[in-house]
Amino acid sequence: MVKNSRALGGTLFLVALAACNRGSGIPPGDQGIVELDERLLAFDLTGRLAEVPVHRGQLVTAGQPLARLDESLARPVRDARAAELAAAQAQLALLEAGARSEDIGAVSAQVRAAQANQAKVQSNLKRARALVATGAINESEAENLEHDARAAAEEVRNLGERLRLLRAGSRPQELSAARARVEAAAAALALEDARLGRHTLAAPIPGAILDVHLEPGEVAAAGVPVLTLADTAHPYADVFVPLEALARVRMEAPACLRVDGEPAGFPSTVEDIGRHTEFTPRYLFSPKERPHLVVRVRVRIDDRDRRLHAGVPAFVSWDSCR
Numbered sequence: 367m368v369k370n371s372r373a374l375g376g377t378l379f380l381v382a383l384a385a386c387n388r389g390s391g392i393p394p395g396d397q398g399i400v401e402l403d404e405r406l407l408a409f410d411l412t413g414r415l416a417e418v419p420v421h422r423g424q425l426v427t428a429g430q431p432l433a434r435l436d437e438s439l440a441r442p443v444r445d446a447r448a449a450e451l452a453a454a455q456a457q458l459a460l461l462e463a464g465a466r467s468e469d470i471g472a473v474s475a476q477v478r479a480a481q482a483n484q485a486k487v488q489s490n491l492k493r494a495r496a497l498v499a500t501g502a503i504n505e506s507e508a509e510n511l512e513h514d515a516r517a518a519a520e521e522v523r524n525l526g527e528r529l530r531l532l533r534a535g536s537r538p539q540e541l542s543a544a545r546a547r548v549e550a551a552a553a554a555l556a557l558e559d560a561r562l563g564r565h566t567l568a569a570p571i572p573g574a575i576l577d578v579h580l581e582p583g584e585v586a587a588a589g590v591p592v593l594t595l596a597d598t599a600h601p602y603a604d605v606f607v608p609l610e611a612l613a614r615v616r617m618e619a620p621a622c623l624r625v626d627g628e629p630a631g632f633p634s635t636v637e638d639i640g641r642h643t644e645f646t647p648r649y650l651f652s653p654k655e656r657p658h659l660v661v662r663v664r665v666r667i668d669d670r671d672r673r674l675h676a677g678v679p680a681f682v683s684w685d686s687c688r
Contacts, residue, residue: 394681394683395605395622395623395624395681395683395684396605396606396607396608396611396663396681396682396683397605397606397679397680397682398604398605398606398665398679398680398681398682399603399604399677399679399680400601400602400603400623400667400674400675400676400678400680401601401602401604401676402576402596402597402598402602402676403596403601403602404576404595404596405570405571405573405594405596406591406594407432407433407567407570407592407593407594407595408567408588408589408590408592409433409564409565409567409586409588409592410564410589411435411564411565411588412585412586412587413565413585413586414583414584414585414586415433415434415435415436415580415581415582415584415585415586415592416434416435416582417433417434417582418432418433418580418581418582418592418593419431419432419433419434420432420578420593421575421578422576422577422578423575424574425573425574425598426569426572426575426595428569428570428572429568429569430568430569431567431568432567432568432575432592433566433567433592434566434567435565435566435586437562440558440562440565443558444555444558444559444561444562447554447555447557447558448555450551450554450555451548451551451552451554453551454544454547454548454550454551455548455551457544457547458541458545458547458548461535461540461541461544462536462541464532464536465532465533469532470529470532473525473529473532474529476525477522477525477526477529480518480521480525481522483518484515484522487511487514487515487518488515490511491511491512491514494507494508494511495508567592567593569595570595571595571597572597572599573595573597573598573599574595574596574598574672575593575594575595576594576595576596577593577594578592578593579591579592579593598669598672598674599668599669599672600666600669601667601669601674601676602637602664602666602667603623603664603667603680603682604662604663604664605662605663605664605665605682606644606660606662606663607660607661608659608660609643609659609660609661614684615639615663616636617636617638617639618635618636618637619635619636619684620633620634620635621634621635621636621683621684622634622682622686622687623665623681624680624681624682624683625674625678625679625680625681626678626679628673631683631687631688632667632668632669632674632687633668633686634665634666634667634668634682635665635666635668636664636665636684637665637666638663638664639661639663640661640662640663642661643660644659644660644661644662645659645660663682665682
């Protein structure tokens, strides 16, 4: 939270007011100045401003969009990450589902065919050996059949192993790698979504726009203020209480703040009591109080109608408004 102190302006105003009020009555109470809690709002990213749908003086609610960066470059990157995630998820689903029943049935049929072929080759080899023994055929023909038998047996083994792998499904390592790819793709997409989310600047609190520093079309650098927002319904006043009167001030106790031009007081609450003394500020009115030590006390003001302005001199009494 950035708190903008208007002490110099308040000092000049109060000195002038003190000169005008010489010989006239001053509202009762300890003196201070009304201030606002201000926030300088900036983007986390550098980009070109696409729109600033608010104006100076406008009241806004918490979460309301205040400014937006151009997304024409960031949006396609986000879409690409979404496509990568979808592809990784599809690959994982394919591995988890395992082989289709049609694939298993086809390989099973190939295994049966290979086994039948192996049996046929073995039968032919048996007859050929008998014929070689009688001299009906050459030894070379039997050797060729033995080669065919070995090839048929190897084909049966290969197809049997392929069928086993199909039925077993994917290996745990393959599933782990696929899940890791899905997680990485999801993290990349989440990063791009978060980056896109930061293309919009939203109001962190309800309040009023005090100033707009950049216009649409200008480049907003990361961390450079685009708007100034203030909680105008709950201003505060730093009041200087003489040391001998400090005993009547209590934390969270009610107080009443008055300003010139407003007949009624503003209900307030003691928010902070300073832990060290100060010399009386030069712009306080009474010359009698200037040599005294004072303690800075902050009161939070309930100004729901937003009638107060920063820099206005204030006078606080330590009881409820009547």
